[in-house]
Amino acid sequence: MEVILHNLLLGFQTAFEPINLFWVTLGGILGTIIGMLPGLGPATGVAVLLPMTYAMGPTGALITMCGVYYGAMFGGSRSSILINTPGDGAAIAATFDGYPMAMNGRAEAALAISAIASFIGGMISVIFMIFLATPVARFALKFGPAEYFLLMLMAIAMTSSMSKGNVIKGFLSMFLGLAVAMVGLDPQSGVNRFTFGSLELQSGIDFLTVIIAIYALGEVFKCFKDIREGKKKMQTKFGKIWITKEDWKRTWKPILRSTPLGFIIGALPGAGGTMASLMAYNNEKQLSKNPEEFGKGEIIGLAAPEAANNASSVGALIPMLSLGIPGSGTTAVMMGALLMLGLQPGPMLFQNHPDIAWGLIASMVVGNIILAIINIPMAGALVRVLAIPPKILYPIILGLAFIGTYAISNSVIDFYIMIVFGVVGFFMEKAKIPSAPFILAIIVGNMMEISFRQALLISDGSWGIFVGSPIAAILLALTVASVVLPFIKGHKFFNRKKATIAK
Amino acid sequence: MLFKKAMTTMVAGTVIAAMLLTGCTSKPTATNGNADAEVKYPVKALEFIAPAGAGGGWDTTIRTVAKTLKDTKLVSVPMPVTNKPGGGGGIALAYLEEKKGSDDIITVYSPPLLLINLNGSTPLGYKNTTPLARLIADYACFVVAKDSPYKTINDVMDAIKKDPKSVKVGGTSAAGSMDHLQFLKIAKAAGVADVKEVDYISFQDGSGPAQVLGGHVDLLSTGIADAKALMESGDLRALAITADKRIGEGMIAEIPTCIEQGIDATFINWRGLFGTADMPEYAVKYWQETLKKMSETEEWKAACKTNGWDNIYLGGEDFVKFLEQENENNKVLLEEIGMLKK
Numbered sequence: 057m058e059v060i061l062h063n064l065l066l067g068f069q070t071a072f073e074p075i076n077l078f079w080v081t082l083g084g085i086l087g088t089i090i091g092m093l094p095g096l097g098p099a100t101g102v103a104v105l106l107p108m109t110y111a112m113g114p115t116g117a118l119i120t121m122c123g124v125y126y127g128a129m130f131g132g133s134r135s136s137i138l139i140n141t142p143g144d145g146a147a148i149a150a151t152f153d154g155y156p157m158a159m160n161g162r163a164e165a166a167l168a169i170s171a172i173a174s175f176i177g178g179m180i181s182v183i184f185m186i187f188l189a190t191p192v193a194r195f196a197l198k199f200g201p202a203e204y205f206l207l208m209l210m211a212i213a214m215t216s217s218m219s220k221g222n223v224i225k226g227f228l229s230m231f232l233g234l235a236v237a238m239v240g241l242d243p244q245s246g247v248n249r250f251t252f253g254s255l256e257l258q259s260g261i262d263f264l265t266v267i268i269a270i271y272a273l274g275e276v277f278k279c280f281k282d283i284r285e286g287k288k289k290m291q292t293k294f295g296k297i298w299i300t301k302e303d304w305k306r307t308w309k310p311i312l313r314s315t316p317l318g319f320i321i322g323a324l325p326g327a328g329g330t331m332a333s334l335m336a337y338n339n340e341k342q343l344s345k346n347p348e349e350f351g352k353g354e355i356i357g358l359a360a361p362e363a364a365n366n367a368s369s370v371g372a373l374i375p376m377l378s379l380g381i382p383g384s385g386t387t388a389v390m391m392g393a394l395l396m397l398g399l400q401p402g403p404m405l406f407q408n409h410p411d412i413a414w415g416l417i418a419s420m421v422v423g424n425i426i427l428a429i430i431n432i433p434m435a436g437a438l439v440r441v442l443a444i445p446p447k448i449l450y451p452i453i454l455g456l457a458f459i460g461t462y463a464i465s466n467s468v469i470d471f472y473i474m475i476v477f478g479v480v481g482f483f484m485e486k487a488k489i490p491s492a493p494f495i496l497a498i499i500v501g502n503m504m505e506i507s508f509r510q511a512l513l514i515s516d517g518s519w520g521i522f523v524g525s526p527i528a529a530i531l532l533a534l535t536v537a538s539v540v541l542p543f544i545k546g547h548k549f550f551n552r553k554k555a556t557i558a559k
Numbered sequence: 560m561l562f563k564k565a566m567t568t569m570v571a572g573t574v575i576a577a578m579l580l581t582g583c584t585s586k587p588t589a590t591n592g593n594a595d596a597e598v599k600y601p602v603k604a605l606e607f608i609a610p611a612g613a614g615g616g617w618d619t620t621i622r623t624v625a626k627t628l629k630d631t632k633l634v635s636v637p638m639p640v641t642n643k644p645g646g647g648g649g650i651a652l653a654y655l656e657e658k659k660g661s662d663d664i665i666t667v668y669s670p671p672l673l674l675i676n677l678n679g680s681t682p683l684g685y686k687n688t689t690p691l692a693r694l695i696a697d698y699a700c701f702v703v704a705k706d707s708p709y710k711t712i713n714d715v716m717d718a719i720k721k722d723p724k725s726v727k728v729g730g731t732s733a734a735g736s737m738d739h740l741q742f743l744k745i746a747k748a749a750g751v752a753d754v755k756e757v758d759y760i761s762f763q764d765g766s767g768p769a770q771v772l773g774g775h776v777d778l779l780s781t782g783i784a785d786a787k788a789l790m791e792s793g794d795l796r797a798l799a800i801t802a803d804k805r806i807g808e809g810m811i812a813e814i815p816t817c818i819e820q821g822i823d824a825t826f827i828n829w830r831g832l833f834g835t836a837d838m839p840e841y842a843v844k845y846w847q848e849t850l851k852k853m854s855e856t857e858e859w860k861a862a863c864k865t866n867g868w869d870n871i872y873l874g875g876e877d878f879v880k881f882l883e884q885e886n887e888n889n890k891v892l893l894e895e896i897g898m899l900k901k
Contacts, residue, residue: 196769201770256653259646396622403791
């Protein structure tokens with residue numbers, strides 16, 4: 057304990073050096089901008105900065121990269137709230153209630169709560185990380201292929217059964233997503249599936265392309281209609297970026313509940329922010345007394361995933377720092393950078409380079425505070441996006457969508473894929489089929505299949521492995537419950553309503 | 560009105576920033592319209608390609624090359640690295656084919672260049688590139704968790720001989736690619752009769768070390784760099800490396816080779832640089848000379864040491880011959896596990 061505090065103090069000395077303060081601020085601002093642009097997530101941001109960081113020395117480089125990483129997490133939801141276009145997977149959940157809030161004229165509160173929830177989620181997670189990194193890392197090791205499969209199954213089952221509207225449509229959307237996830241090289245045997253001889257399709261369909269298609273293009277398509285019918289209104293008066301006391305009273309508990317959830321999911325290698333934020337959203341919807349308010353601009357529905365998202369980005373650093381195993385795309389790039397700088401991430405990093413390891417942790421605290429401070433005024437400027445006439449705003453969104461898509465893998469075929477999915481998204485919206493299960497299924501579908509097959513290879517084909525450990529059994533039980541419960545609940549609701557009508 | 564103006568400026572700025580970030584700025588094109596016999600090369604920015612995501616072996620290698628060339632001032636034009644992941648390197652290979660004949664694209668490959676062609680993932684292969692130089696060698700190592708019952712590589716092989724399903728082997732490459740083959744090559748040399756029966760589980764997201772630590776697989780077939788941190792901390796134990804002699808220093812030098820343990824086989828994970836097919840002659844000549852010079856610099860030697868690589872430069876014709884030989888060897892091995900595309 058004393059050792060930890062002593063080291064942390066050393067870390068703060070490093071973090072508070074003016075040059076490091078400068079780096080973390082710069083990284084944070086850059087990251088926020090990168091995070092807002094569709095298609096450019098934290099991984100791209102960190103990768104683009106790599107060459108710059110060679111000149112900085114290890115501490116500065118790591119601190120800047122972390123600034124970009126958090127900045128992107130803060131920024132990702134800005135575009136979700138304002139233009140219904142998530143910057144990356146982790147910001148999808150922020151569109152559910154964030155965008156309706158903005159449409160209801162509460163964009164200021166939405167931007168504020170998103171920054172506040174991100175800040176609290178990030179701060180608490182750093183504290184968790186300081187004291188619980190080792191036990192959490194050891195816990196994550198208990199997750200083998202079977203447990204990963206069940207975790208992902210639970211996430212998509214929950215998202216499908218909790219999505220707005222009808223449960224059957226939720227599952228329909230999920231199965232469509234799983235089908236799209238099949239495209240590409242079979243990960244175990246290398247057989248081509250649904251590639252129709254195209255080499256570009258071998259690597260599968262990137263979920264970011266689909267997100268940009270469904271949200272950015274979908275929004276543009278929708279607006280063609282709205283603009284013509286003169287439905288689309290611009291907001292011209294703006295209030296202060298802050299929330300009311302009432303908002304805070306309702307959101308602090310969901311924020312505190314979602315933080316540990318996000319943190320643990322983040323610490324599981326491969327699970328990531330998308331799952332964390334969607335699970336936090338589902339969780340709050342299930343606990344809520346008014347679940348029907350979710351999706352219509354319920355502030356809790358924005359606060360919970362935002363907290364979970366930032367908590368998971370801190371959690372994702374745990375496998376990298378304590379085991380030397382990257383927990384996400386972004387941490388993989390950061391690890392590559394550390395190796396290039398001559399540092400070996402892993403259990404020995406804290407012993408061999410305590411200044412760097414603890415400097416990093418301290419700079420997370422500092423970075424979080426700085427990001428919260430710069431994000432409020434930045435939100436004040438950004439909210440004016442709503443004042444741009446749709447005829448100017450939507451072509452810009454369209455342009456950004458194409459740039460973002462090209463950025464994903466520098467390939468032109470992604471444009472066609474994006475246009476196809478934009479149309480698919482438009483008709484899904486028309487048919488009131490929720491898009492979240494579709495996208496989550498594309499994100500985890502591949503990993504789910506891989507884990508499933510890995511698990512069965514390990515167990516020599518025995519299905520017992522899916523109840524073989526306590527974690528597996530609990531996850532399976534939760535999955536079954538999440539599918540069955542809405543049906544029972546829906547049934548009761550139905551009855552009660554009928555009864556009142558009869559009276 | 561003022562707001563509108565400010566907003567437009569801001570958005571325009573963002574678009575420009577995005578374009579810069581994504582490299583949408585005009586790509587340099589070869590200037591071989593020059594009638595002079597002496598072609599000035601390189602004059603414009605080059606395009607370095609890592610055929611995989613950031614952080615892996617290919618990515619580290621090409622970034623190290625770019626950094627060394629810059630630090631030693633051997634090349635003075637910018638050398639930005641682009642990642643083109645997918646298809647085990649096949650996507651980048653398709654891109655090279657598309658850009659056939661350009662003089663400004665340099666990429667890195669290793670045994671999977673041959674394997675993805677032989678196992679049928681892609682019709683393209685090393686013949687669709689211009690091999691420039693072999694630079695380094697990495698070796699495979701086989702690691703187990705610290706509390707594993709297996710103490711030597713022969714313990715593992717004995718268990719496999721008794722029951723090929725009893726040892727679950729994990730790795731990062733896809734089935735039929737490097738991590739899989741390197742283990743089977745050693746297993747075959749150790750006298751395992753039916754190597755096809757050994758289960759190989761691929762963890763392409765890089766979670767292999769976590770899986771062997773958590774006891775979900777029994778052994779991990781990997782590269783030294785990937786397991787180094789956990790070996791140093793004592794969480795993982797290396798049973799053998801596939802070099803012909805002990806390598807590196809400190810803890811790495813303590814890992815016995817397979818040959819020492821009576822298994823007469825080695826596996827080299829070579830990495831080299833390639834240009835596009837039909838790369839203009841002046842560019843080929845330039846790179847062969849430059850890379851040779853680079854491999855002799857102190858900076859390169861130091862970089863090899865930190866990464867645990869062997870400096871095994873081999874240029875031009877010899878490299879092509881080496882590739883032909885390797886291709887034949889791999890064909891035999893893939894044939895045996897039934898993964899050769901006929």
